[in-house]
Amino acid sequence: MNPASSNLTNNATAASGAVSPTAGAPATPVAAAASTPVTAVASSNTTTAMPVASAAPTFSPLYQQIKALITQSLQSGEWKPGELIPSEVELAGRFKVSQGTVRKAIDELAAENLVMRRQGKGTFVSTHHEARAHFRFLRLVPDEGVPHYPESKFIEVKRVRAPADVARLMDLKSGDAVIFIKRVQYFDGVPTIVEELWLPGLIFKGLTAERLVEYKGPMYGLFETEFGTRMIRASEQIRAVCADAGAAQLLNIDLGTPLLSSERVSFTYGDKPVELRRGLYLTSRHHYQNELS
Amino acid sequence: MNPASSNLTNNATAASGAVSPTAGAPATPVAAAASTPVTAVASSNTTTAMPVASAAPTFSPLYQQIKALITQSLQSGEWKPGELIPSEVELAGRFKVSQGTVRKAIDELAAENLVMRRQGKGTFVSTHHEARAHFRFLRLVPDEGVPHYPESKFIEVKRVRAPADVARLMDLKSGDAVIFIKRVQYFDGVPTIVEELWLPGLIFKGLTAERLVEYKGPMYGLFETEFGTRMIRASEQIRAVCADAGAAQLLNIDLGTPLLSSERVSFTYGDKPVELRRGLYLTSRHHYQNELS
DNA sequence: GAGTGGTCTAGACCACCCG
DNA sequence: GGGTGGTCTAGACCACTCG
Structure with missing residues (x-):
C-alpha cells in the first residue's frame, strides 16, 4: 500500500x-x-x-x-x-x-x-556496524592512547525470570522471561569492565552463548542484525561504589577498590526499553568521558 | 561600522x-x-x-x-x-x-x-539566569524527588599561581595568576559535593569571597553577569575514587567511602578554556544522570 | 494590527558520487 | 551525465505576543 x-x-x-x-x-x-x-x-x-x-x-x-x-x-x-x-x-x-x-x-x-x-x-x-557508531554508547576511554574497543569474555548466559526491579525498569511484568548475560571486558588484556545485561526473552529468543562468542564487535550490532532490534538512545545513572568479592575477583583487584557503577536502560523505536545493563568500570587507567553542551 | x-x-x-x-x-x-x-x-x-x-x-x-x-x-x-x-x-x-x-x-x-x-x-x-539553564551543567540529581539546586558554603577563596597541571588544562602558563575556590554544596542540608575551582586571574580579577557568598544561584550566572564570561560547553572526565581525610571530613563520611570524581574544563566562545573544576560527589542518595543519544 | 519566529512551497544552482 | 544531498532565494501564510 x-x-x-x-x-x-x-x-x-x-x-x-x-x-x-x-x-x-x-x-x-x-x-x-x-x-x-x-x-x-x-x-x-x-x-x-x-x-x-x-x-x-x-x-x-x-x-x-x-x-x-x-x-x-x-x-x-x-x-x-x-x-x-x-x-x-x-x-x-x-x-x-x-x-x-x-x-x-x-x-x-x-x-x-x-x-x-x-x-x-x-x-x-543508521547502523551499529560502523566505526563511527561504536563509541556512541561506549564512554569509557583510556587516559592515554586512542580509544578502542575492548574484548569480551562471557561468564554466563541464561534464561531466567525477571526480578521485580529489572522488570520495572524494562517495562515488563515481574517473572517474565528474560535473558541474563554476564561478561568481562578487557582493554589491552586488562580486565576493566564487568557487566550484567538483561534482555526481554520474547525479542531475543534464540540468543545463545555461542552466538555471542563468535560475534566480534559491539553487541548492539548483533542485536540489530540478528534480532532486528535497534538501540536508539539510552539513559544512564552513574555512581561510585566499592568492589565486592565477585567484581574484585573478575577484575583482579583488591576488595573495596572504588568502581564506577553504571545502570543503563536502552530504548528502541517508540521509547520502548529493550535492554538493562549494569556495569562496573575500573577507572584507574580509564575514565568516563562526557561532553556537556 | x-x-x-x-x-x-x-x-x-x-x-x-x-x-x-x-x-x-x-x-x-x-x-x-x-x-x-x-x-x-x-x-x-x-x-x-x-x-x-x-x-x-x-x-x-x-x-x-x-x-x-x-x-x-x-x-x-x-x-x-x-x-x-x-x-x-x-x-x-x-x-x-x-x-x-x-x-x-x-x-x-x-x-x-x-x-x-x-x-x-x-x-x-542565552543566559545562565534561567531555570532551564540551571541543570545543563549540573548532572547530579537525587535518587528520589525532583532535581533542585544545592546550597553552597565557601571554604576558601584565594589568588595563587597556577600549578603545572592546572595551567596545562586551562591553556595558561605555569605560574600565571589564577583564582582558587573551594566549596561544599548541600542538598537538603546534606553535604554532597566538595569542589575546587580554578579561574584565570586576568579574567576574574576582583572576584572575592564576599561576592560569591552574597550571590545566590549558579556560579555561571555570576561569571556571566559580573565578568562578561559566558560558559558555552564543557568536557568532563569521571572516575571513582575513595574519600581522603579532607573530603571525608567535609562531607561527614567515613574515610574510604567511594566518591565520584569529576574533572571538568569549561569553555567560552572560541573554545577558550576559562574554568577548571574538580569535584567529588557523594552518590549514596544521588546519581550522575546522563542521556546517551 | 503590527511584528516575530514557524511552516511550506517552488525553483535554481552547487558539490559530490558513480557508472 | 544523471542522480543525490546541500545551499540559497523569494514569497506566502500560520501561530504567537504585545500594545
Whole structure:
C-alpha cells in the first residue's frame, strides 16, 4: 500500500480552507492523489465551523507528520539498517509534499542519529556496524592512547525470570522471561569492565552463548542484525561504589577498590526499553568521558 | 561600522559568475550595498580562471559565514545575555542575504544553546539566569524527588599561581595568576559535593569571597553577569575514587567511602578554556544522570 | 494590527558520487 | 551525465505576543 494514502493533515490548509481557498498559498498538498481524504483538523481558535471528522486527532506540522511516517517505515523494517532510503525527491512525491518539507523531516531524523546523509549518495539508515557508531554508547576511554574497543569474555548466559526491579525498569511484568548475560571486558588484556545485561526473552529468543562468542564487535550490532532490534538512545545513572568479592575477583583487584557503577536502560523505536545493563568500570587507567553542551 | 560591509563570499555566485551570470540564480546577494567588494573564492575544481584576491581565504556556506558574524557579535557583547537580538528580517537586510539563510544560521546557534528562539517575541541571547539553564551543567540529581539546586558554603577563596597541571588544562602558563575556590554544596542540608575551582586571574580579577557568598544561584550566572564570561560547553572526565581525610571530613563520611570524581574544563566562545573544576560527589542518595543519544 | 519566529512551497544552482 | 544531498532565494501564510 502506498504511504501517500495516509491521513496527513496540513493544518494551514485546514484553517484557511474553511474560510475561503484564497489565492496565496499553494495549499492542499496532500489530498490530491491520496485514496483516503484529508482529515481536516481545527488547529486553534482561528476561525469557526470546521468539518471535524475525528474526535481528538493529531495536530502537528506537516514535516513532523512526514517524520513520523518515515520513522514508521524504519521501525517496520521497510528500510533496514545500512540500506539506502528513497531520495528526498521521491519521498516528496510519495507524500505529496515539497522536497523542503521532506528535507526538514530528514534533518531531524539525522540529528537523532536514526539516519545518515551522505552528499552525492543518498540517505542511509543508521547502523551499529560502523566505526563511527561504536563509541556512541561506549564512554569509557583510556587516559592515554586512542580509544578502542575492548574484548569480551562471557561468564554466563541464561534464561531466567525477571526480578521485580529489572522488570520495572524494562517495562515488563515481574517473572517474565528474560535473558541474563554476564561478561568481562578487557582493554589491552586488562580486565576493566564487568557487566550484567538483561534482555526481554520474547525479542531475543534464540540468543545463545555461542552466538555471542563468535560475534566480534559491539553487541548492539548483533542485536540489530540478528534480532532486528535497534538501540536508539539510552539513559544512564552513574555512581561510585566499592568492589565486592565477585567484581574484585573478575577484575583482579583488591576488595573495596572504588568502581564506577553504571545502570543503563536502552530504548528502541517508540521509547520502548529493550535492554538493562549494569556495569562496573575500573577507572584507574580509564575514565568516563562526557561532553556537556 | 555596519556589519554588511564584511567580506562575505557567496561561493555559488563566485563559481557561476566566472562562467556567465545566467538567468537562473538570484545571485550576488552580498556585494550590492556593501562598501567592500565581494571576495571571490575558487571553491574547487569546477571551472578555470578566477580572480583570486586573497591567498588561502575562508570557504564555507553563506549561512556559516552569517553564523560566524552573529557569533562575533555575541562574543563582543554587542548583544548581551538575556537581550533580544535583531529580527531575522533585519539581519537578512543587514547582511544582504535572504531571511532563510539567516534562519539557518540562527537554527544552528539555537541548537548549540547560544541563543533561544521564542515564537512571537524574537531571538534572545542565552543566559545562565534561567531555570532551564540551571541543570545543563549540573548532572547530579537525587535518587528520589525532583532535581533542585544545592546550597553552597565557601571554604576558601584565594589568588595563587597556577600549578603545572592546572595551567596545562586551562591553556595558561605555569605560574600565571589564577583564582582558587573551594566549596561544599548541600542538598537538603546534606553535604554532597566538595569542589575546587580554578579561574584565570586576568579574567576574574576582583572576584572575592564576599561576592560569591552574597550571590545566590549558579556560579555561571555570576561569571556571566559580573565578568562578561559566558560558559558555552564543557568536557568532563569521571572516575571513582575513595574519600581522603579532607573530603571525608567535609562531607561527614567515613574515610574510604567511594566518591565520584569529576574533572571538568569549561569553555567560552572560541573554545577558550576559562574554568577548571574538580569535584567529588557523594552518590549514596544521588546519581550522575546522563542521556546517551 | 503590527511584528516575530514557524511552516511550506517552488525553483535554481552547487558539490559530490558513480557508472 | 544523471542522480543525490546541500545551499540559497523569494514569497506566502500560520501561530504567537504585545500594545
